[in-house]
Amino acid sequence: xxxxxxxxxxxxxxxxxxxxxxxxxxxxxxxxxxxxxxxxxxxxxxxxxxxxxxxxxxxxxxxxxxxxxxxxxxxxxxxxxxxxxxxxxxxxxxxxxxxxxxxxxxxxxxxxxxxxxxxxxxxxxxxxxxxxxxxxxxxxxxxxxxxxxxxxxxxxxxxxxxxxxxxxxxxxxxxxxxxxxxxxxxxxxxxxxxxxxxxxxxxxxxxxxxxxxxxxxxxxxxxxxxxxxxxxxxxxxxxxxxxxxxxxxxxxxxxxxxxxxxxxxxxxxxxxxxxxxxxxxxxxxxxxxxxxxxxxxxxxxxxxxxxxxxxxxxxxxxxxxxxxxxxxxxxxxxxxxxxxxxxxxxxxxxxxxxxxxxxxxxxxxxxxxxxxxxxxxxxxxxxxxxxxxxxxxxxxxxxxxxxxx
Numbered sequence: 001x002x003x004x005x006x007x008x009x010x011x012x013x014x015x016x017x018x019x020x021x022x023x024x025x026x027x028x029x030x031x032x033x034x035x036x037x038x039x040x041x042x043x044x045x046x047x048x049x050x051x052x053x054x055x056x057x058x059x060x061x062x063x064x065x066x067x068x069x070x071x072x073x074x075x076x077x078x079x080x081x082x083x084x085x086x087x088x089x090x091x092x093x094x095x096x097x098x099x100x101x102x103x104x105x106x107x108x109x110x111x112x113x114x115x116x117x118x119x120x121x122x123x124x125x126x127x128x129x130x131x132x133x134x135x136x137x138x139x140x141x142x143x144x145x146x147x148x149x150x151x152x153x154x155x156x157x158x159x160x161x162x163x164x165x166x167x168x169x170x171x172x173x174x175x176x177x178x179x180x181x182x183x184x185x186x187x188x189x190x191x192x193x194x195x196x197x198x199x200x201x202x203x204x205x206x207x208x209x210x211x212x213x214x215x216x217x218x219x220x221x222x223x224x225x226x227x228x229x230x231x232x233x234x235x236x237x238x239x240x241x242x243x244x245x246x247x248x249x250x251x252x253x254x255x256x257x258x259x260x261x262x263x264x265x266x267x268x269x270x271x272x273x274x275x276x277x278x279x280x281x282x283x284x285x286x287x288x289x290x291x292x293x294x295x296x297x298x299x300x301x302x303x304x305x306x307x308x309x310x311x312x313x314x315x316x317x318x319x320x321x322x323x324x325x326x327x328x329x330x331x332x333x334x335x336x337x338x339x340x341x342x343x344x345x346x347x348x349x350x351x352x353x354x355x356x357x358x359x360x361x362x363x364x365x366x367x368x369x370x371x372x373x374x375x376x377x378x379x380x381x382x383x384x385x386x387x388x389x390x391x392x393x394x395x396x397x398x399x400x401x402x403x404x405x
Contacts, residue, residue: 003362003379008303015021020178022029027344027346027350027352028354029354031354031355031356031357032321032356033133033151033355033356034099034133034354034355035109035352035353035354035355036108036109036111036214036351036352036353036355037133037350037351037352037353038081038350038351038352038353039350040348040349040350042109043081043082043083043084044078044079044081044082044083044084044339044351044353045084045107045109045110045111045207045252046083046085046087046111046113046114046168046332046335047083047085047086047087047104047107047110047112047113047114047115048064048067048085048086048087048088048100048111048113048114048115049087049088049089049090049097049100049104049113049114049115049116049121049122050063050064050065050087050089050090050114050115050116050117051089051090051091051092051096051116051117051118051121052064052089053089053091054091054092054246055246055247055248055278056092056117056118056131056246056248056276056395058247058277058278058321058322058325059092059117059118059140059157059246059273059276059322060089060092060117060322061321061322062321062322062324062325062328063114063139063140063322063324063325063327063328064114064115064280064328065312065315065316065320065321065325065328066139066312066320066324066325066327066328066329066332067085067114067139067328067329067332068315069084069308069311069315069325069335070328070332070333071083071085071332072311072315073185073311074336078215078336078339078340079339079340079343079345079351080349081170081349081351082300084224084234084326087100087104087113087114088100088103088104089116089361090115090116090117090118090122090125091121092117092118092120092246093118093120093121093221094121094123094124094260095117095337096115096121097120097121097122097123097124098124098125100115100116100121100125101124101125101127101128101129101231102128103153104125104128104129104134105129105131105132107229108132110132110134111134111135111137111335111339111353111358112134112136112137112200112339112358113135113136113137114137114138114139114328114331114332114335114362115130115136115138115322116138116140116141116142117138117139117140117365118140118141118144118192118194119141119142119143119192119193119194120192120193120194122136122138122141122146122152122158123143123193126146126153126155126157126158127155129155129157130155130156130157130158132172132353133157133191133356134157134355135157135159135335135338135358135359135362136157136158136159137158137159137160137161137331137334137335137383138158138159138160138161138162138331139160139161139162139324139325139328139330139331140160140162140272140323140324140328141160141162141194142160142162142163142164142168142194142196142198142272142326142405143164143165143193143194143197143198144164144165144166144201145197145383146158146160146381147160147164147378147380147381147382148380149379149380154380154381156259156359157208157359158381159362159363159377159381159382159383160187160331160381160382160383160384161327161328161330161331161370161372161375161384162324162327162384163295163374163384163386163388164382164384164386165194165197165198165201166201167386167388168198168201168203168271168272168293168386168388169197169198169199169200169202169204169205169244170201170202170205171199171287171293171388171390172202172242172244172269172271172293172388173202173203173205173206173208173209173211174205174209175291175293175390175404176202176206176211176240176242176267176269176283177206177210177211178209179390179404180239180240180267182211182239182240182267183210183211183212183215183239184211184212184213184214184236184237184238184239184240185202185203185206185211185212185213185238185239185240185242186213186214186215186216186217186233186236186238186240186241186242187199187200187202187203187213187215187217187241187242187243187244188216188217188218188219188229188233188241188242188243188245188253189217189218189219189244189245190214190218190219190220190221190245190246190249190322191218191221192221192245192246194244194273194353195245195246195273195340198244198271199216199242199243199244200216202244214233214237214238215232215233215238216234217229217232217233218380219245219249219253220249221245221246221248222229222248223249223250223252224252226249226252226253226256226257227256227260227396230253230256230257230260231260231261232261233263234261234262234263235262236282237262238266239266239267240268240269241253241257241263241266241267241268241269242267242268242269242270242271243268243269243270244270244271244272244273244274244293245270245273245274246273246274247273247274247276247278247279247282248282250270250273250274251282251283253268254268254279254283254286254287254290255283255284255286257286258286262343267289267291268289268290268291269290269291269292270291270292270293270323270392271292271293271294272292272293272294272295272323274292275292275322275323275391275399275400276321276322277321277322277384277398278289279292279393280393280396280397280398280400283393284395285395287393287394287395288393288394289392289393289394290392290393291390291391291392291393291403292390292391292393292400293388293389293390293391294323294388294390295323295324295326295327295372295386295387295388295389296387296388296389296402296405297323297326297342297402298389298402299373299387299389300326300371300372300373301369301370301371301372301373303325303371304326304371305382308326308329313323319398319399320399326370326371326372327372327384329370329371330368330370330371330372330375333368333370334365334370334375334383335362337361337365337368338358338361338362338365339353339358341361342357342358342360342361343356362377363377363378363379364377365377365383367392368383370385370386370401372385373385373387389402389403389404389405390403390404
């Protein structure tokens with residue numbers, strides 16, 4: 001009997017050692033907000049929430065294109081698993097953000113989200129995604145409050161590769177006052193947090209430089225008749241109108257300002273929300289001489305022109321159709337790097353991705369060599385290496401021409 005028992009014990013010990021040697025011991029997730037487990041035959045699920053329809057579709061579609069180039073560059077795989085990349089249309093609105101937020105928050109297979117395109121959308125979506133444990137990184141949210149420490153709109157798990165409008169608004173004011181030599185300016189916003197905050201940053205900095213703000217008006221994003229607003233602005237005799245809004249209302253302002261008495265020769269200036277092929281098409285001949293502040297693509301790393309742009313054009317048959325494609329590319333590569341770093345992989349190929357571990361890795365990003373610069377993240381999620389330029393539109397030509405700095 002004792003020999004039999006000894007034999008059984010010995011066999012169990014040998015099996016235990018073999019299992020340990022083969023990594024057969026079951027993984028126990030100890031992450032504070034849980035882990036995503038990816039079975040051997042399953043893909044790593046990354047999602048997007050971007051504006052891919054409507055008047056601002058070029059903004060989100062261009063970012064999605066940049067992300068797809070990043071996926072292509074890693075062979076469509078992470079840790080020997082296919083990458084699943086799908087998502088939701090956030091419509092560049094709070095309503096769209098609520099819909100996309102609810103849809104994606106219900107899917108526990110999602111590891112990270114690229115998005116949103118618009119600050120108004122993420123403002124309502126991020127509470128849902130943060131509570132779901134997702135890591136969220138936006139290529140184009142620029143509203144100042146999203147990364148302000150202690151602000152109610154700064155949520156755990158949120159980051160961005162886009163600049164803050166505290167940078168863009170200041171640059172736009174310096175261009176207007178120091179380069180164009182204008183001393184009187186008016187602003188127009190569309191009620192979005194992006195436009196409201198950006199025009200206010202511009203106004204504050206323009207005033208500090210010595211300029212005068214003659215009016216700060218607002219329009220509805222869907223508004224088509226701008227005559228009342230433009231006539232009111234004309235009464236103050238501004239030399240420049242800064243209207244950092246989106247494509248639909250922005251093109252109407254451009255077209256109608258050219259025929260408004262007193263504004264025929266006023267400088268018109270938008271921002272990155274109006275860096276689009278649709279502005280060039282929608283404004284027609286009136287687009288000649290219109291300015292837009294946006295990221296400075298000429299300051300990007302050498303791989304942008306030598307590698308990324310040819311890949312983008314080969315894959316999509318066009319030059320980039322908006323301005324945040326490289327920011328999306330960098331965001332995806334930051335996700336790839338951290339998934340590779342924090343994931344535990346079983347011998348059978350099963351992946352265990354710790355949610356808080358992924359967030360911590362993303363926030364710890366330092367001197368990441370991206371297309372848009374060397375990216376280092378702050379504890380509240382600002383990761384950009386911001387460089388802002390001003391571009392000038394010419395009739396029938398895209399992209400617009402960089403003229404400053």
